[in-house]
Amino acid sequence: MDVFSQYAPFIQDYIYSRGWGELRPIQTAAADLIFNTDNNVLLSAATASGKTEAAFFPILSVLEKDPPQSVGCLYIAPLKALINDQYERLTELCEGTEINIWRYHGDVSSSQKRKLMKHPSGVLQITPESLESLLLNKHADIPALFGDLRFVVIDELHSFLRSDRGGQTFCLLERLNRLAGVSPRRVGLSATIGDPKKTGQFLGQGSGHRTTIPQVASAPQKWRLSMEQFYKSGPQASEGTEPAAQAPLAPKSDQAPEMADPAMAYIFEHTRGKKCLVFTNSREECEAVCQILRQYCEVRGEPDRFMIHHGNLSSAVRQSAEEEMKDDSVNLTTCATATLELGIDVGQLERAFQIEAPFTVSGFLQRMGRTGRRNNPAEMWFVMREDYPESRAVFPSLIPWSLLQGIALVQLYLEERWVEPPKDHYLPYSLLYHQTMSILASGGEMAPSELAKKVLTLTYFKWVSQDDYKILLRHLIKIDHIQLLDNGHLIVGLAGERVVNNFKFYAVFQENEEFSVHAENVELGTVVKPPPVGEKVAIAGHVWVVEEIDRKRHQVYVHQVKGRIPAYFGDVAGEIHPKILQRMRRILAEDKQYPYLMKNAHVRLDETRQMAQHAGLPERQLISLGRKSYCFFPWTGSYAFLALERFIRLKCASRLGINKFDSVRPYYMQFTMDASEEDFYRVLKEEAAKNFDPLDLLYPKEVPYFDKYDDFLPEELVKKEFAESVLDLASMRECIESLPE
Missing domain, CATH: 1.10.10 (Arc Repressor Mutant, subunit A)
Known part of the structure; x- marks a missing residue:
C-alpha cells in the first residue's frame, strides 16, 4: 500500500478500474527502487508477469508530478511492432492526463514527427535505427528534445546483449547523454536473463548510475511441454514398440492428406480449432511450412487457417497477421520466425509449436512464453524431423542432433535456470x-x-x-x-557521403544482398551473404565449396564436392553456446528419461544411447570409422568449434597426416588420419600449448567478411576481429585441455 500511495492518481484509478486486488512483487520492488533510489533497475521476470507496468507506473507517476521540459522517458524496443503494441497500451493508460506518448520509426507519419519536434514531452518510443537517424539528422535539436530526459526503458534487453545492434544502442545512449547534457536512469526489461550481474553491468555501461536488480520470488511456473520426433518418410521409430510410459501418445491424425509429411500432419491436426504459433528457425523453413499446411487445407477442402510472419514480409502483411492473432474469436495458426518471439501482444494463444530445436535457451523460453497468458500454463510442442537413415549411413549422421539439442535446452533451464550471458571482450x-x-x-x-x-x-x-x-x-x-x-x-x-546519406546506414545489421552462384559456366541460383572462401554452400541439390567471391559483381564461384549440409539463402545459423553441447554429451551418458518425451522421441533417445554406447561415446571423443577414417566430437560451442576446425587443419594436420576433412557444425568432424588416437590427443595438446598468434587460424589470403561494414575496413582489422572476437579461442583451449592424456 505504501507503493500504491506513491502512484499518481490516474495510475491508482487504472488499477482500481481493472479490479486488481494487489500489486505483483515485481511491481512493488520496481516502484520502491524507481521512487526511492537514483539507480538503474534491471527487471527480470517471466513473460506476462507485469514488467511493463512495473516500470511505467512509477515512471509516469514521476513525470506527472514533475512534468519534464523535454521528452522525459525514452523507450527503446527492437521491433516496430512491439512499439506499436506498447503505444496503444500506454496511450490508454495516460488517457486524460497531460503526458504525451510519441512514436518515432519508419512507419510513423512526418506530421507526427514534426509535432514531437515542436513540443517534446512525455514518453518517446523508438527503435535503435530511428534513434541513430535522430542523432545524425537532428543533431542540433537533441538538447531541446532530450534536455530534461529522466529515464530510458530498454525492452527485451536480452535481444541486445550479444550483437552489434546492442552495441549501437548503448553507443547512441552515451552520445545522447553528452549532446543533451543529461544522465537518465536506465530500466531494462527481459524475461530471459541468464547472468543478472553481467547483464546489469551491460545495462549500466556509460550511464553514470549503478544498477540494482531486485530479487523477487516468482510464482512456480507450470509448463505443458512435449517433444516428438518424426522421420520425414518411412516407418516411424516407435512402430512395433510399446507406448512410452513417460508421456501420453497423441492420437494419430486421420485428417491430413495421404502421404503427408508425418511431422506436418501432426502439426496440421493439433492446431485444428486452436489459436497457435508454429516457430521455425529460418525464413526459408517458415515459408515452406506455411505452404505445406495451406496445401493440406486445400486437399481436405477446409478453409485456409494458416498465416505467416517473418522479417522479409511487408509491414502490411505482418500487421494483418498481428491483428488477426489479437482477435480471440478466430482460431488461426501463424507460422513465424523470431519476429514473434518478443513481447508483441498476440492475444490468447493456446499452444506453440517449435520445429527443430532453437539455438538458444533464451529463444526457447521467449517462444514458449508467447503462450500461457491469463493464468494458463505455457504450452510448447517440439517437433523434431530427420531423414529416414540410409542403409549405408555413417554412424555420426544417425544421431538425432536436434532432439539432443532440444532436450539440452530444456534441461539446462529446469536444472540450473541457465540462460546465455552477455558477450564480453569484443572488437566491434x-x-x-x-x-x-x-x-x-x-x-x-x-x-x-x-x-x-x-x-x-x-x-x-x-x-x-x-x-x-x-x-x-x-x-x-x-x-x-x-x-x-x-x-x-x-x-x-x-x-x-554516399554511405551515410543512404537510409540503410541507420542499421548496423546486414540487409539481404543476393549473390549469383556459378560453377564453371553454369549459374546455379542465388544465395544471400555467401560464406567465406573455402566454406561450403548448398544449392541446386548439391554441396559446393566456395572458390572465389566477386563482391562488386555479386557473384560466387564454386566447385562441387560430396556430402550434405543445410541449404543457405541468407538465414545465418544461430550461435550455440558451449554449455549446450556439453549438456548434450551428458544426455548420452545418463540413463534418465524425460517426462516430456513422446513415443517416437523416447524410442529414438534409447536407440541413440545404445548406438553411442556401442561406439564408445560419449566418454571417447575420437571414434574410428575404419580404414583410417575417424570422427571427432568436441562437444563445444559454434565459434569454439570453428576455431578448433581451423586449428586442426592449419596447426595439426601435417603432423597427423589428416586429409579429407569435413564437418557438421558444431557437432562433429570427419577425416582420414595416419596417426593413432593417442597421437591425435597429444599433438592437439602440444600445439595448443604453444603461444601462437590467433591470426594463424586464418587461411592464406583469407579476409573473412562477416559484418555489414567490413568491406570498408582495412584488411588487417577484419582479420583481427575474426581471429580475436569471432573465433572462441578460450573455449577451444578448454576443450583441448579436457581431452584425455
Whole structure:
C-alpha cells in the first residue's frame, strides 16, 4: 500500500478500474527502487508477469508530478511492432492526463514527427535505427528534445546483449547523454536473463548510475511441454514398440492428406480449432511450412487457417497477421520466425509449436512464453524431423542432433535456470566504422584527436586500441570515406557521403544482398551473404565449396564436392553456446528419461544411447570409422568449434597426416588420419600449448567478411576481429585441455 500511495492518481484509478486486488512483487520492488533510489533497475521476470507496468507506473507517476521540459522517458524496443503494441497500451493508460506518448520509426507519419519536434514531452518510443537517424539528422535539436530526459526503458534487453545492434544502442545512449547534457536512469526489461550481474553491468555501461536488480520470488511456473520426433518418410521409430510410459501418445491424425509429411500432419491436426504459433528457425523453413499446411487445407477442402510472419514480409502483411492473432474469436495458426518471439501482444494463444530445436535457451523460453497468458500454463510442442537413415549411413549422421539439442535446452533451464550471458571482450570494428562516420557526419569538421576522443571513450569500444583506430582513420582517408583538410581536420569524404546519406546506414545489421552462384559456366541460383572462401554452400541439390567471391559483381564461384549440409539463402545459423553441447554429451551418458518425451522421441533417445554406447561415446571423443577414417566430437560451442576446425587443419594436420576433412557444425568432424588416437590427443595438446598468434587460424589470403561494414575496413582489422572476437579461442583451449592424456 505504501507503493500504491506513491502512484499518481490516474495510475491508482487504472488499477482500481481493472479490479486488481494487489500489486505483483515485481511491481512493488520496481516502484520502491524507481521512487526511492537514483539507480538503474534491471527487471527480470517471466513473460506476462507485469514488467511493463512495473516500470511505467512509477515512471509516469514521476513525470506527472514533475512534468519534464523535454521528452522525459525514452523507450527503446527492437521491433516496430512491439512499439506499436506498447503505444496503444500506454496511450490508454495516460488517457486524460497531460503526458504525451510519441512514436518515432519508419512507419510513423512526418506530421507526427514534426509535432514531437515542436513540443517534446512525455514518453518517446523508438527503435535503435530511428534513434541513430535522430542523432545524425537532428543533431542540433537533441538538447531541446532530450534536455530534461529522466529515464530510458530498454525492452527485451536480452535481444541486445550479444550483437552489434546492442552495441549501437548503448553507443547512441552515451552520445545522447553528452549532446543533451543529461544522465537518465536506465530500466531494462527481459524475461530471459541468464547472468543478472553481467547483464546489469551491460545495462549500466556509460550511464553514470549503478544498477540494482531486485530479487523477487516468482510464482512456480507450470509448463505443458512435449517433444516428438518424426522421420520425414518411412516407418516411424516407435512402430512395433510399446507406448512410452513417460508421456501420453497423441492420437494419430486421420485428417491430413495421404502421404503427408508425418511431422506436418501432426502439426496440421493439433492446431485444428486452436489459436497457435508454429516457430521455425529460418525464413526459408517458415515459408515452406506455411505452404505445406495451406496445401493440406486445400486437399481436405477446409478453409485456409494458416498465416505467416517473418522479417522479409511487408509491414502490411505482418500487421494483418498481428491483428488477426489479437482477435480471440478466430482460431488461426501463424507460422513465424523470431519476429514473434518478443513481447508483441498476440492475444490468447493456446499452444506453440517449435520445429527443430532453437539455438538458444533464451529463444526457447521467449517462444514458449508467447503462450500461457491469463493464468494458463505455457504450452510448447517440439517437433523434431530427420531423414529416414540410409542403409549405408555413417554412424555420426544417425544421431538425432536436434532432439539432443532440444532436450539440452530444456534441461539446462529446469536444472540450473541457465540462460546465455552477455558477450564480453569484443572488437566491434564494423560498428566502430559506423559510429565514426555517424559522429563525423552529425558533428561536422573536427580534429582527429577530437573525433578519437568522441568515439573511443564510448564504453562499448573499451577494447579498441588507439593504434587500431589510427589504422582505421588512415584507411578511411585513403578510400575517401573521410577527407583530410589542409588544416589537418577531418570531414566526411565523397565516398563516405554516399554511405551515410543512404537510409540503410541507420542499421548496423546486414540487409539481404543476393549473390549469383556459378560453377564453371553454369549459374546455379542465388544465395544471400555467401560464406567465406573455402566454406561450403548448398544449392541446386548439391554441396559446393566456395572458390572465389566477386563482391562488386555479386557473384560466387564454386566447385562441387560430396556430402550434405543445410541449404543457405541468407538465414545465418544461430550461435550455440558451449554449455549446450556439453549438456548434450551428458544426455548420452545418463540413463534418465524425460517426462516430456513422446513415443517416437523416447524410442529414438534409447536407440541413440545404445548406438553411442556401442561406439564408445560419449566418454571417447575420437571414434574410428575404419580404414583410417575417424570422427571427432568436441562437444563445444559454434565459434569454439570453428576455431578448433581451423586449428586442426592449419596447426595439426601435417603432423597427423589428416586429409579429407569435413564437418557438421558444431557437432562433429570427419577425416582420414595416419596417426593413432593417442597421437591425435597429444599433438592437439602440444600445439595448443604453444603461444601462437590467433591470426594463424586464418587461411592464406583469407579476409573473412562477416559484418555489414567490413568491406570498408582495412584488411588487417577484419582479420583481427575474426581471429580475436569471432573465433572462441578460450573455449577451444578448454576443450583441448579436457581431452584425455
